[in-house]
Amino acid sequence: MATIVENKSLYEEIMQKAKRVGEVAELEAMEADRNATISQRVADIIREEEIHRLILPKEFGYPQLDWRTFVDMISKVGYYNLSASWLTYFFSAHNSWVCYYPKHIRDAVINQGGFVADVFAPIGKVKPVEGGYIVSGKYNFVSGINYCDWVGVGAIMQFEDNDKPERVGILLKVSDLEVVNTWDSLGLRGSGSNTLIVNDVFVKPDAILRFNKIVEKSQPPYEDFDQDYLYYNTPFYPGFYVGFAAMAVGGAERVVEEFEKHTAGRVRFSGVNEKDSPTSQRVLAKLKLELISAKALLTEYITMMETDKSGPYEGAKYKAIRAEIIEKCTQIGIKALLTLGGHSLLKGHPVELFARDLIAIATHITSLYEDGILGYGRHLFGVQTNIQG
Incomplete structure (x- = not known):
């Protein structure tokens, strides 16, 4: 069984977008290596080409990619520069978990247009307070955080309908947090995978994403959703x-x-x-x-x-x-x-x-x-x- 490219003209368009990102990142590869981050220019091209929107549900008005096209786009950027490919992938894929939130949250994040980062290592501390929770934690390896407006962080929480603690993701605004430039690595230096400090940040309950629920059923908990969306139709x-x-x-x-x-x-x-x-x-x-x-x-x-x-x-x-x-x-x-x-x-x-x-x-x-x-x-x-x- 061969994998399918559903729209050949769209495929060629996406490959050209990927090539543009990759070629510029290749020219700046050593600068990114020294600076431990891609440049603002590369980040801007990813945004201009709307690559971070290519696998959103169709309600947002952007072309949904099939898996073959999405994978080949990431590979194409990787051919030129792997740090840029890493972030092209993340800035696209990270919207996928945002799409499991209630409509008002998903609309707020996606329509704001910013990049989304995540680090779901379950190391955060979550304390219940009136109306929500207080979250704290120190998270390393937060790729692309220099250019992100939103971030998901991980923690372990106990819920009344589960007798075991479970891993969750918590959506936060980067402007409420502290980013520390700690990335000094052997490879993927341009990914800018710095450290994030979350210090007693308040979140409402609807900012908590329960991964167990997603694993049980790839489709979201609400009824009106895009039946064709990639992540609702695959593990x-x-x-x-x-x-x-x-x-x-x-x-x-x-x-x-x-x-x-x-x-x-x-x-x-x-x-x-x-x-x-x-x-x-x-x-x-x-x-x-x-x-x-x-x-x-x-x-x-x-x-x-x-x-x-x-x-x-x-x-x-x-x-x-x-x-x-x-x-x-x-x-x-x-x-x-x-x-x-x-x-x-x-x-x-x-x-x-x-x-x-x-x-x-x-x-x-x-x-x-x-x-x-x-x-x-x-x-x-x-x-x-x-x-x-």
Whole structure:
């Protein structure tokens, strides 16, 4: 079963938008690396092209993308710059959880037009008070927060209709919080994943998003909703995490092309052209095959999302496929770097930059290879894993 592009002319339009973002981010890659954030210019282009609105419900008047188009858009930006791809993905996908809020909240956030960040690690402290809650916490790794007006943060809460505490998301205005510039990483430096301080901020009960309810049923709790919306028709977590694999594939494709180009122009001290070396020939063949494999797995992942809709699904399988894709892409970056030799270590060499960024993608909690593969193996033997995707 092939994944479907529902509107070919829209697909081409979206690829051009992605190319525009990617090309500018590529030109500014080293500046973003030094500054630990993409520039205002790149953020403005994402906003101008309305990329953060492309997977909203149709009631907001923007073109809904199918999964193939959305994934290829993220991969396209990733081909040029992975930090920009990371934020292109997040600024698009983060509106998805906003769409599970009551209408007055979702309209307020989306119509205001700002970017949305999130960090759902359940570390926040929530204290009930009259009329709502007081929220506090220190959250690290809040990607793109420099350019966001809204943010979702995580906590654990107890509700009367559940005998167990559950993980929640809490919507806050960034203007009510403190952003601390702490991002100094090996890779994805342009993501600007800084620290957020939430200090005794009041929220009303309707700002609390119960993820358990979304997992139970991908459709929202209210009756009048867009039946065609992507996230209402696929398991939520697999759909929310697909961008990590998508950007990795785009970055790996660029690495393979750079490896081939630099190998073709490389001459050893002995005078031998490196493209005539059996070593590099074998490595290029292997890199190409691994990329083909990663792309095929990504297509399988999309097919699963299109098939599973909002019914029962194998969360552990999704996580394992995503981890396998990202592992393959990361190893493409590392193998290319090691085979090209010392000149590819120079700061700003595209393989050096992409290899660092691919490693950073692989360290994300949803990408960890050993976790993903072990979880799927346990699932295959009938062990309850509680992996949601």
